[in-house]
Amino acid sequence: MGTVIADTRSALDTWLDDRRGTGLDEPATFVVDLHGALRVAPRQSEHVACAAGQDVLAAGEITFAASDSGYFVQAVSNHSTGYCPDPDCWPAVAAALDRLSMPHPGGFTAALIFRRCTACGERNIVRDDDFACALCDAALLSHWNFYPA
Ligand SMILES: [Zn+2]
Incomplete structure (x- = not known):
């Protein structure tokens, strides 16, 4: 429950609008699925559930923030003990965010080995x-x- 498959920016924005009153500051769970789509779920969600049990191109935690011009990615890491992704999965994350025209930091703000x-x-x-x-x-x-x- 609560996972959004952000295949369009409006799908992601709607999900973020819903979270804005309660939990926008809290990191969310994310994966990039094999189609290159970003899937985001509340933090308490398992990455494997967020990915519907499929293999992924990338996984971690992501924090969004709101500015006058819309949402942007404030922090993003590869922290997923379910998938244990290598930091070199960043290009898949960047591609998924770029496809949504979602501003991001240009690299993991925290990279785990x-x-x-x-x-x-x-x-x-x-x-x-x-x-x-x-x-x-x-x-x-x-x-x-x-x-x-
Ligand atoms: Zn050992």
Whole structure:
């Protein structure tokens, strides 16, 4: 519930109008689906539900704000523990937003490094360049390693 498939700007604007009274300041969940369309849902939504269970080109959290000339993207990240996307998914996000003529920052305002531990399978967020598993302390790979199952 509450997911908008923003295949047009007016669809997204209508969704944002609805949120304006209550939760525009709160980051929303987003994915870019395989058709390149932006899907946005309230933050408590799982990314996988937002994507209707499909693979995605990008995923994360997005915060919109309103100005006199309309809505714009204030902050956007690749924070999705469901998809663990690499920061290099940004071009798909930019393309989806550009298609909607939605102003955006030109890159992730926060970019997270996700790695799957090859020893224990734990999904890690790498912080401070510390490539060690938080669960078992095994070394994490230098490259992104979440491939479609
Ligand atoms: Zn581990």
